[in-house]
Amino acid sequence: MKLRKKVLSSSISSALLVCSGAAIAADPAPKEETHVVVVTAQNRTQQAQDVPIALQIIGADQIDKLAAPNLAEMDGYIPGLSVSAEQPTQPSMSLRGIGTGDFGIGTDAPVGMYIDGVYAGKTGGAVMNFNDVQRIEVLKGPQGTLFGRNSAGGAISVVTREPGRENELEARLRYGKYQTRNVELLANAPLSDSTALRISAVHHGSDGFLKDAKTGASLQHGTDSGVRATLRWDAPARAKVLLSVEAEKLDHMARPAIGLIAGVPAVPANPANYLDPRTAPVFNDAINNGETRDFHGGTLRIEVPLGWATFNSTSAMRRFDSRNRQDNDGTNRITHYVDTENAERNRSWQQEFRLSGNTGMADWVTGLSFYHEKANQTSQVNTNTNTLDTIFGNVAGMPVFSLLEGAGAMAGIPAGLLGNSWQENMHVAGRYKASAIYGDVIWHLAPRLNLTTGVRYTRDDKRFSWYSPTRSANALDSSLQRLQGLGFFDALVGMGAISEMEMMMALGAMTQNIEFTSAGATAKPLEKRNKWNDTSPRAVLDYKLNEDMMVYGSIAKGYQSGGFNALQVNATYEPEKVWNYEVGMKNYYRQYKLLVNASLYHYKFSNLQSLALVNNGSAIPTYQVTSSDQEAQGLDFEARWQPMRDLRLNLSAAYIDQTYKTFTTSDGVKLDGQPVGTPKWTSAFGADYWVRDVAGGDLNFTLQHAYSGATRCNADALQGACLVTPRFRVGSSTQRTDLRAGYEAASHKWAAALFVNNVFDKRYVTGIGNTTASVLGTPYASVNRPRQVGLELRVNM
Structure with a gap:
């Protein structure tokens, strides 16, 4: 009887560990046969x-209960991790306040995203819809000795399901407000005694909650569809081979710009007169507006037991083409028209070899990693001469085009200078090679005492080029030539x-770039090549006070190679380096069925x-991309409690005090010692109850x-992160509450649920766009989604 009780308690503990640290709903309430769930974080x-x-750790059931199609839709429920994919081809993420947000191809990401061990990059292919995910592991702090690519700020590892030996056929349909629909299909079939095939497909679509106030057209409609097929072969000698191919196609409207000015815009724009973007009419007139992505990938994983060790090989290819063209003025005025486009073509190849083993005295892993990437990107600004006339009038007091038009009218000569299109392009290309050797050993110094030592050597070789030709304005050039x-x-x-x-200045203004004004790459591409090397160590000491209580301390160095500014010719950046110091504890109190984990850290x-x-001199x-020295100290905490079989409660929280050590903005604003902006507190609470x-x-x-605390403000007002107006505030604390009521048949053949996201319809201004505010008086904003209600049906065959 005592043995049975101990096994059951251990099973409950293991089930609690499934989502250790995620303050969201857990898997169905455990039964005595609950199996032990493991992770592969190290x-x-x-x-x-x-x-x-x-x-x-986030399990598949938790993802379903949030009705989250991708990681960005879980933002807020993993304290310390911030993910924004409002523009899915230009996502941004940060962990413990570390992240770039850069959509250019010239820099890497300090937070690594991995799909089945394959590095996903940071631009167009980094955040895609979930497709047959088994779990997501979020590792905080430098992880260079554990992954093929260095991850200075942390790693997010997505593990998909492997083909099994049982026949499976499942369909899931989710439908909600704003024509939001999500369809998932899954088929698993054993092909022989040693092979099995698993195919999954997902389709997500929505009409969105914003419509153009003039045309009535949806500003957010679109679809995102993907498919993955995995073939598993259990080869002789207990070897395993997994071959996966996947494809995804995204096609929808680009991020809407909600204009903040009523009537004719003026410079400077007065925040006291800003409209409330949560209720303001929306006018977007970007020509060829849209965001698309066409992705293909393939991965070959091989695992071979050698007796004394296990050999793993991962070979992967990823390729995608993406495009994002969006409105940047929030109006439908021809005199204030600006749109921007970002187009990327990316090809990458990865190879990792890994050996791991256990001698009894030590648990070890060592690996070799190779990464090649070819990326081409075009950043484009589209406007017209009417808008340029407005800019010249606002900035220099000289509306060149209309003055010349007026002079032509007086002379009886139609000038033909207004109403012409104007386009500027910055073409950049990157050719990257990265190789690394790493090792990580857990030394069992005593039955309860372990010392982990690891080191990584990385070599990066990068070539980068910029090409910014003179603006394209054929109709304008024809008029100028005629005149x-x-x-x-x-x-x-x-x-x-x-x-x-004055005439020379006017002609110069009409024939030269106003946006991409950097010299040196107008006639032909300018290329630079840099190489960097780094050695990053890691040391961890952990001690088990008893079977269920552990304390640990760690020191780890993180590294990220230098890079290039995609929008500024000949601008390069030195490598990032971080030292992270951390102590923590992991406890499970069996008699109370209570799990408590916490860690304290400090990094430089x-x-x-x-x-x-x-403001770099362009109009x-x-x-x-700017670089700065920063430091932070923080706390990660989680508690999970199961007071009875059918009730689970969980709480997680993250605290961080992140400040600049030294940094001066391009406008000369000194931010030394000031907050970076990261909220001090983020937290999440969850409760699950079964009847x-x-x-x-x-x-x-x-x-x-x-819950997320307010943005910590500093003196850099250009970013608009702490704007306060009579009608709204940017950077306030935010809250979100989600509910779900589900029913599952005892046969597990079908299930249905009602879900409500953002129950209390909390609306926030999530960001301000000041790109055109200083020259056109047209700031714009983004807002979060309103309440979402939907139904879900799942059928298993």
């Missing part, structure tokens, strides 16, 4: 409580209507690359709540 099979890393032939400009100077110097980061809006400010034997099945009720 490239080893371990229970989560035995891993001396601040670790959070030159008529002697129009010479006549104006001869009449004294304008000085020769040098040359952290961040995206910022910069329109641009988003560019058994109802109409031949079980009812499950889930409540989840996420």
Whole structure:
């Protein structure tokens, strides 16, 4: 009887570990046959409580209960992790306040995203819809000795399901407000005694909650579809081979810009008159507006037991083409028209070899990693001469085009200078090679005492080129050539209507770039090549006070190679380096069925690359990468309690005090010692309750709540992160509450659920776009989604 009780308690503990650190709903209430769930966070099979890393795990059931199609839709429920995919081809993420947000191909990401061990990059292919996911492991702090690519700030590892030996056929349909629909199909079939095939497909679509106030057209409609097929072969000598191929196609409207100005915009824009973007009419007129992605990938994984060790090989190819063209003025005025486009073509190849083993005295893993990437990107600004006329009038007091049009009218000559398109391009290309050798050993110094030592050597070789030709404005050039032939400009100077110097300035303004003004890459591409090397160590000491209680301390160095600013010619950045110091504990109190984990950390980061809006001498400010030295101290905490079989409660929280050590903005604003902006507190709470034997099945009720503190403000007002107006505030604390009520038949053949996301319809202004504010007086905003209600049906055959 005592043995049975101990086994059951251990099973409950293991079930609690499934989502260790994630304050969201857990798997169905455990029964006595609940199996032990393990993680592979350290490239080893371990229970989560035995891993001396601040670790959070999200299971497939938790993803379903949030009705989350991708990781960004879970933002807030993993304290310490921030993910934004409002523009899925230009996502941004940060962990413990470390992240870039840069959508350019010139920099890497300090937070590594991995799909089945394959590095997903940071741009167009980093955040895609979930497709047959088994679990997500979020590792905080530097992880260079554990993954093929260095992850200075942490790693997010997505593990998909492998083909099994049983026949499976499942369909899931989710439908909600704003024509939101999500369809998932799954088929698993054993092909022989040694082979099995698993195919999954997902389709997500929505019409969105915003419509154009003039045309009535949806500003957010679109679809995202993907498919994955995995073939498993259990080869002789207990070897295993997994071949996966996947494809995804995204096609929907780009991020809407909600204009904040009523009537004719003026410069400077007065925040006291800003409209509330949560209720303001939306006008977007971007030509060819849209965001698309076409992705293909293939992965070959081989595992071979050698007796004394296990050999693993991972070979992967990924390729995608993406495009994002969006409105950047929030109006439908021809005199204030600006749109931008970002197009990327990316090809990458990865190879990793890994050996791991256990001698009794030590648990070890060592690996070799090779990564090649070819990326091409075009950043484009599209406007017209009417808008340029407005800009010249606002900035220099000289609306060149309309003045010349007026002079032509007086002379009886139609100038034809207004109403013409104007386009500028920055073409960049990157060719990257990265190789690394790493090793990580867990030394069993005593029955309860372990010392982990690891080291990684990395070599990066990068070539990068910029090419920014003179603006494209064919119709304007034809008009200028015609007027030159008529002697129009010479006549104006001869009449004294304008000085020769003023005419030269006017012609220069009409023929030169206003946005991509960096010299050196106008006639042909300018190329640079840099190489960097780094050695990063890791040391962890952990001690088990008893079977269920562990304390640990760690020191780890993180590294990220240097890079290039995609929007500024010849601008390079030195490598990022971070030292992270951490102590933590992992406890499970069996008699109370209570799990409590916590960690304290302090890090110092040098040359952290961040995206910022910069006034760099061009007419329109641009988003560019800046680097700064930062430091932070923080706390990660989680508690999970199961007071009875059918009730689970969980709480997780993250605290961080992150500040600049040294940093001065391009405008000369000194931010030394000031907050970076990361909220001090983020937290999440979850509760799951089951009602058994109802109409031949079980009812499950889930409540989840996420909180994020206010943005910590600094003196850099250009970013608009702490804007306060009479009608709204940017950077306030946020809250979100989600509910779900589900029913599953006892046969597990079908299930249905009602879900409500953002129950209390909390609305927030999530960001301000000041790209055109200083020259056109057209700031714009983004807002979060309103309440979402939907139904879900799952059928298993």
